Structures are given as structure tokens and as C-alpha cells.
Amino acid sequence: MTPLDSKPARGEPWPSIDGRAGAMTREPVVRQQGGRTERWVYLWHWPIRAMHWTAAVCIVALVVTGFWIGRPYFMTGGPSQTFALQYVRLVHFIAAGVLVATAIVRIYWLFAGDRFERLPALFPVRKRDWVNLWRMIKFYLLIHPERGPRYLGHNPLQQLSYTFTYFMAAILVVTGFTMFGEADPQGIFMHTFGHLAPYFG
Numbered sequence: 001m002t003p004l005d006s007k008p009a010r011g012e013p014w015p016s017i018d019g020r021a022g023a024m025t026r027e028p029v030v031r032q033q034g035g036r037t038e039r040w041v042y043l044w045h046w047p048i049r050a051m052h053w054t055a056a057v058c059i060v061a062l063v064v065t066g067f068w069i070g071r072p073y074f075m076t077g078g079p080s081q082t083f084a085l086q087y088v089r090l091v092h093f094i095a096a097g098v099l100v101a102t103a104i105v106r107i108y109w110l111f112a113g114d115r116f117e118r119l120p121a122l123f124p125v126r127k128r129d130w131v132n133l134w135r136m137i138k139f140y141l142l143i144h145p146e147r148g149p150r151y152l153g154h155n156p157l158q159q160l161s162y163t164f165t166y167f168m169a170a171i172l173v174v175t176g177f178t179m180f181g182e183a184d185p186q187g188i189f190m191h192t193f194g195h196l197a198p199y200f201g
Contacts, residue, residue, distance in 0.1 A: 043116045043153055048109060051102040058099040062172075065092035096176055103169075116153040123163050129156040175200050 065088050072085055110119045120126055124133065132149040133156040139148030140157065149155065154162065178196050181189035 041152060045109075045113065045117065047105060048113065048117055051105050051109075055099055055102040058095040058102070061091060061095040062099065065089070065095070093180070096173065099169075100173060103173075121153050122159060124156050124159040129159060132156050133160065 068088050069085065069092060072088075109117050110122065115121060124130055135147065135149055136155050136157040139145050174193060174196065177189050178193040178200060181187060181192070181194050182197070184190060185194075
């Protein structure tokens with residue numbers, strides 16, 4: 001099933017485990033199956049989906065080119081072959097810039113998105129999410145899975161995973177810009193991140 005691309009519905013609440021209703025972004029698609037009612041819920045808008053997959057491609061490119069820059073296994077020597085490393089570095093720099101751009105869009109959407117895209121839905125900042133965290137861990141370990149809390153969007157364990165992922169990504173971006181600044185001692189990256197170099201070795 002695919003969500004209907006129509007105007008936002010009025011008066012239709014999001015299905016919610018906490019009893020609080022929020023505005024829907026698409027008309028609900030309801031069907032009956034096996035004696036139960038199923039409803040299609042449109043959780044994330046297209047900018048979030050686009051930034052997600054763009055960031056995924058950038059991360060893969062950064063990992064591959066980063067290892068290649070650190071130790072260019074496939075370089076056989078000679079001026080013509082060695083210069084190929086510059087193209088690898090260029091791809092690495094472009095991927096880093098695009099990744100930062102996706103982060104900026106995601107930060108904006110933490111405040112402009114719907115209730116499933118905003119800050120409380122992505123990071124464990126609510127007390128009830130921390131309470132449900134251990135219940136969610138037991139659910140994934142198949143310990144009384146029928147007692148697991150039901151979430152639309154990210155559950156507390158996913159929220160914690162995203163928090164760690166974004167934290168590590170921020171460290172990688174800062175260290176990358178710090179090393180990038182070494183190439184231009186008078187440039188903006190050196191002035192902005194250069195003082196961090198002693199801490200990162």
C-alpha cells in the first residue's frame with residue numbers, strides 16, 4: 001500500500017499509544033484484514049527520506065575514500081597513478097560537504113516537522129521514553145514481547161541508537177575538518193578547528 005498524496009485530513013488523529021492526537025499529513029488508508037482494522041500512517045515527509053538516503057550514500061563514500069586516503073592499497077606508484085589519489089580526496093571532500101548539508105536540513109526538520117520528525121521523537125528526551133527503554137530491550141530479546149511498548153516512529157532504543165550515531169558523526173566531521181584545515185594554515189577551517197588538533201593527535 002502507498003499513502004494517498006492528498007491534502008491533510010481535518011479531524012483525523014494519528015493513532016497513538018499515549019492518547020495524544022496529532023495532525024495527520026495524509027488521508028488515512030484503512031482496510032479490514034483478518035477481522036482487524038489496519039491503517040496506513042504517513043510518518044516522514046519526503047525531505048527526511050531524501051536526506052536519509054543521501055546521508056547513507058555519503059557515509060559509504062566517506063568510509064571507502066577515507067580508508068583509501070589513509071592507505072592507498074590500489075596505487076601502484078608513478079606520477080600518473082599517484083595523482084588519482086587527488087580525485088579520491090575530492091570525492092571525500094564533496095561527500096563530507098553533502099553530509100553536513102543533510103545534517104543542517106535534519107536539524108531544521110527537528111523543529112519544522114510533524115510530531116514524528118521533531119526533537120522529542122528522535123532523541124530520548126522524554127521521561128516515558130527512558131522508562132520504556134528497558135521494556136524495549138526485553139522486547140528485542142524476546143523476553144515477554146507481548147508486553148513491549150508500541151511506538152509509531154522511533155522507539156526508545158532506536159532513539160538512543162540515533163543519538164549515538166549522530167554524536168559519532170559529529171566527532172568524525174569535526175576531526176575531518178580539523179585535518180582539512182592543515183592544508184591551508186590561513187584558511188577558515190584552520191582558524192575554526194585548528195585549535196582542536198592537539199586533542200585529536
